[in-house]
Structure formats: C-alpha cells, structure tokens
Amino acid sequence: MRVEVDQERCAAVGRCAGIAPEVFDQRDEDGVVILLDATPAARGPVREAALLCPSAAIVVHEHRGGSHV
Amino acid sequence: MPELKATPIAARAAECPFDPAPELRAMLRDDELPRIKVPSPLLGEFEAVAVTRFEDARTLLGDDRLLTGQSLPTQPGNLLSYDGPEHARLRRMLTGFFTTKRARALRPMIDDVVAARLDALAAAGPGADLVQAFCAPIPTQVICELLGVPYADREDFRHRAEVALDMNSTRDEQIQKAADMQAYMGGLVAGHRDEPGDNLLGDIVREHGDELADIELVGIGNMLLIAGHETITSMLAVGIALLLQHPDQLAIVRDDPAAVDGAVEELLRYCTPATILPRQAAAALCVRGQDISEGERVVVSILAANRDPRGTGRDLDTLDVRRPPQPHMAFGHGPHQCLGQQLARTQLRVALPALFTRFPTLRLAVPPAEVDYKTTALVFGVKTLPVAW
Numbered sequence: 001m002r003v004e005v006d007q008e009r010c011a012a013v014g015r016c017a018g019i020a021p022e023v024f025d026q027r028d029e030d031g032v033v034i035l036l037d038a039t040p041a042a043r044g045p046v047r048e049a050a051l052l053c054p055s056a057a058i059v060v061h062e063h064r065g066g067s068h069v
Numbered sequence: 070m071p072e073l074k075a076t077p078i079a080a081r082a083a084e085c086p087f088d089p090a091p092e093l094r095a096m097l098r099d100d101e102l103p104r105i106k107v108p109s110p111l112l113g114e115f116e117a118v119a120v121t122r123f124e125d126a127r128t129l130l131g132d133d134r135l136l137t138g139q140s141l142p143t144q145p146g147n148l149l150s151y152d153g154p155e156h157a158r159l160r161r162m163l164t165g166f167f168t169t170k171r172a173r174a175l176r177p178m179i180d181d182v183v184a185a186r187l188d189a190l191a192a193a194g195p196g197a198d199l200v201q202a203f204c205a206p207i208p209t210q211v212i213c214e215l216l217g218v219p220y221a222d223r224e225d226f227r228h229r230a231e232v233a234l235d236m237n238s239t240r241d242e243q244i245q246k247a248a249d250m251q252a253y254m255g256g257l258v259a260g261h262r263d264e265p266g267d268n269l270l271g272d273i274v275r276e277h278g279d280e281l282a283d284i285e286l287v288g289i290g291n292m293l294l295i296a297g298h299e300t301i302t303s304m305l306a307v308g309i310a311l312l313l314q315h316p317d318q319l320a321i322v323r324d325d326p327a328a329v330d331g332a333v334e335e336l337l338r339y340c341t342p343a344t345i346l347p348r349q350a351a352a353a354l355c356v357r358g359q360d361i362s363e364g365e366r367v368v369v370s371i372l373a374a375n376r377d378p379r380g381t382g383r384d385l386d387t388l389d390v391r392r393p394p395q396p397h398m399a400f401g402h403g404p405h406q407c408l409g410q411q412l413a414r415t416q417l418r419v420a421l422p423a424l425f426t427r428f429p430t431l432r433l434a435v436p437p438a439e440v441d442y443k444t445t446a447l448v449f450g451v452k453t454l455p456v457a458w
Contacts, residue, residue, distance in 0.1 A: 011404055012161065014169030014411050021169075031164035048394050054406050056131060 001043050002061040003050075005035045009057040016053060020045035024058075033057065078105055078119045078370045079344045081449070086442040087311060087339060088386070089373050097121040097373045102359050107347075107368055117347070117366040121373035123398070124380070125356055130369060131403040134352045144247075146281070146288020149405065152351075156404065162277045163289070163408055166215075166269050172411035175215070179419050182210045187427045196434055199454040204305040205298070207420055211412070212297030216290065217268030218257060226253065230295045235446050254290040258283055269293070293409070300342055301413050303443070303450030305420055308336045310440055310451055311388065312421070313433050318390045323425035332390035333417045338397035339388050341372045342449045346401060371398050372449075428458040 003023065005016075012031030016024035023046050025034040040046050050058040080090035089097070096103055096119055105119045120126050129135050136152040143150045148160055165171075186203050193202065209227065213220040232238045232246045257270065262278070265271035270290055273281070281289075312319040322332045346369045354361040361367060375397045378385045383395065400407035407413065425431060433440065434455040441452040 011406050012164035013167070013400070013406060013408070014172075017169040018411065018414075026168040026170065027165075028168070028170075029165050030161040031168040032161070052394055052396055054398070054400065054402050055404070056127075 001040060001046065003035060003038050003040060003046060004059045004061070005033045006055075006057040006059075007032050009055050011055040011057075013054060016049035016058060019049040019052065024049060078107065078117075078121075078368050079372070079445070079447075081344075081372070081442075081444045086444045086449070087307070089370070089376055093121065093370060093373050096370075097377060100357075102356060102361070105368070107366075115366055117368040118361055120356075120367060120369045121377070122379065123374040123377040123396075126369045126371070126374040126398060127402055128356060129348070129354070129367065130346065130398070130401060130405070132354065133404065134350065134354060135348045135367060136351045137346075137348055137405050144288050144292075146285035146290075147292045148408065149292075150288075152404075159285075159289075160404075160408065162273065162280075163293075166272070167409050167412060169411050172415045175211070175412065176415055176419065178214060179207075179211055179416055182207055182214075183420050183423050187423060191427065194428075194458060196455070196457040199309060199456050200302070200306050200451060201453070203420070203424065204309070204454065205302045207305065208301035208416055209298045211416060212294060215269050215412075216293055216297070217261070217266045217270045218290075218294055222253070226250070226294060227298065229253075230299045231446075233295065237445055250291050251287055254287045254294070255283070258286045258290060261286075296407070297409055297412075300407075300448055301416055303448045304337065304340060304342045304413070304417065306451045306454050307340045307342065307442070307449060308417065308421060309424065309456075310433070310442075310454055311336065311340060312425075313431065313456070314437050315388055318388055319425055321390050322421055323429070326422070328391060329418050329422055330414075331392065331394070333414055333421070334395070334397065335388065335390045335392050336417070336421075337399035338375045338385075338395060340449065341375050341397075341399050343399070343401070344372045344447065344449055345370055371401070374398055430458045431456055432458065 010033045012026065014026050014031060016033060017026050023037045023040045025036055026032065027034055047060060050060045077092045080093055082088040082090045103119050104116055106114050107117050108114050120129055133153060137149050138152040148156060151159055186206055190197055190202055209223050210220055229246045229250050232242055261270050261274045265274040273289065312322060321328050348367040350361050350363055350365045350367060353363045376385050400410040434457040443450040443452060
C-alpha cells in the first residue's frame, strides 16, 4: 500500500489524524495534513481515513502501480 | 411570527422530522436536477438548482467554481463570504486552532464543563428541559472559554444567533441583529487590540493582527461564536431526542466506549443539523450531463444526500450506531466544510455517553409526537426537550 496526500486540496479539519494518527498528522500552524508514513503497515485505518476524508485529499494505491481506492 | 414556509429542499417529513419529506425523496429519485423556489429573509425568494444525490453534492461542493461568497450577503471576516485564494488565506489563519490535536487538548476542559452540568441537573431533577440545562450550556461555555467571550453575555448572543438562523425572521430583524452582533464583538475586538487575551481572539490578534482589519476580526469572532454554539446545541438536542426513542441504540452509546466515535458519526449523518447549503455557479458547470449556467444559484440538500443509498448497498434510512464507516456530509464537504468539526465531535463524544451513564433511567417527559422540533430553521433542532429520570 502506498499513500499520497494533496496538501492543496486538504481542508485541514484533521479527520485523518483522528482516524490514523500514526500515518497522518497536521501542521501546527494551519492544520494542513502531514503524511508521516507513505507505506503504512496498518491498512484498515488508512483506507478508512481515505474513504472519510471530507476533501478527497488522500489517495491510496493498494498495489505497486495499481488501482485507486 | 409569519406563516411558516418550509422550502421543499429543506423539508423534513411531518410525522418524523429526522427523515426527508416525501417531496424531497421524490427529488432524490429523479434523474433530473430540478429548479426550485427557495425563500430567504435577506434575498427574497430565489430560484435555484436543487441537488439531492450524495455523489452530485460531493462533486459540486468540492468544485471551486461553485462559490459560497456570492450566494450570501457579504460579511467581512466570515469565511462564507470568501472563495478561492482569499478564502484559503483567511481560513488557514484559523485552521491551526481547530486541529485534531487541539480538540484533544481541550478534552479535559470539556469533561469538566459536562460534569458540572450533570451535577447541576442531578441537583435540580428529577426532570428538566435538556436544551436549557444541558445542550445549550455545554457548547456555549466551551466556545466562550476558547474564544474569550464572557459567558455572562450568553442570553444576548444566543438570541441573536437564533434570529440569524431563522428562515422566517424578517429582513429588518436580521439587519438589526447583525448590527447588534457587530457592536458586541467590536467591543471585544477593541479590548484584544489593546491587550491580546490568552484565548483564540487574543491569539489571532497577536499572530495576524497586522493583516486583518477590525471589521474582519469582528466577522471572524461572530462566525466562530455562532457556529460554535448553535449547531452543537441543536445536534446534542436532536441526537438525545432520537436516542431516547431508540433505547437499544442508546444502550450502545452508554455502555460501549469503543462504539462512541462511530455512533456520533451515525447520529450526525442521521440528524443532519445543517439541512441545506446554498451556493452559486461562477462558471457554467455540467453534472451527469446536465448543465448549470454561470450565475445560477444552487442549493444542496445535505439531508437528502446523507440518506442517498446509491452505490452503498446499505439501508441508510435505518439508525445504526454500529454501522461500518459511512461517509456523510453533516459538516459539509470541500473547502468550506465546518472548521470546528473536531471540536464538535469531541463535545458530542463526551456529552452523550456521560449523560446516559449519569441518568440511566432518562426518558422523554412528553409523548415523542409532542417534541417541538425546529424544522424550518437553517439548523434542525428542538425548542425544548422535556425529560425525566
């Protein structure tokens, strides 16, 4: 699994940091997403964060060069 | 009060105000994007494209060509009056105050506020109007602490917020309340200009005071104050009213701490306190092959979208607090979505289980059909919530 975040799209509300804090954090000054781990082991919470991101700013590649979720 | 005039796009079912009205469900089933008439105290009646499907709502609310700034009277400092880069610049001055970490850091203060309310309820019981005794004081006290607004002024600003969000108030009433709000917050801002306080308004003056005019600081303060208490008051009240009518669901919220976060999401989805979101197209748009012209107004029904089952394979009309994660738009979607949503979530996650644990015999003191719901306000709520235990 490979994760990408779009800091331009991010609305800085921290849904991802609440669901998968070991993978996503927020910048202190403006709350914009910071990706802590681009190839996380714990996939469930990351998929959930991507599904629930209210800005659609998280893209999860399930396989190498593979499909989007 | 004039005759109530619920717009079809905001309408809730008469017999169950948690559900979309039949005419709204009909729009949700229709393939066509209909044009409807929407009443507004400030704009008069206007024509708008009605958006009810979840995917359409998500597409449009995430599209930066759909503006909010043009769809409302402009208020400097209010994020809903800005779009594009101007909006992003102002919003990012504020987002740092509402991160998940900040909301988590406020949890002890919220725990204390809730505990104090529960003690007061227990002392006054065995019955109360939960709106006055629980749902309103908690978010009001939290946002006052956070912003640095005196809690003693709550009656005045709560009344003004109610008028501002009432679709049936008159234009004159709305203009008068807006002037009162400006004057009140103007006084607080002037104080922070002299000596920035140890709170959000003081921090904004310290960090961004040279980039913001007083009128913008006033707008920011009023936006945060209104958004910070009115919506959470309503969400707590309708959430409690709903759970009291679903004892099996209430028991899960009360007894299973691991279920609380998911339960709060389900309650947000099911209740959808912010029923509609108005927008305006800055350019011609195309949704599912249907054209929206430049300048056309658009009204998104979050109420309908959160019940749209297309593509989910789920029954979204059933309340299920153990539902697997289900995207919803109770806080909106895209660049304008609720800034304070983590703070709202934290308050709901603390207050609901604490209430039901403290009062395990809590019940409605009136028949469910007599609960007085606010179905025509921009925010769905209840006027009073009489309970006993």
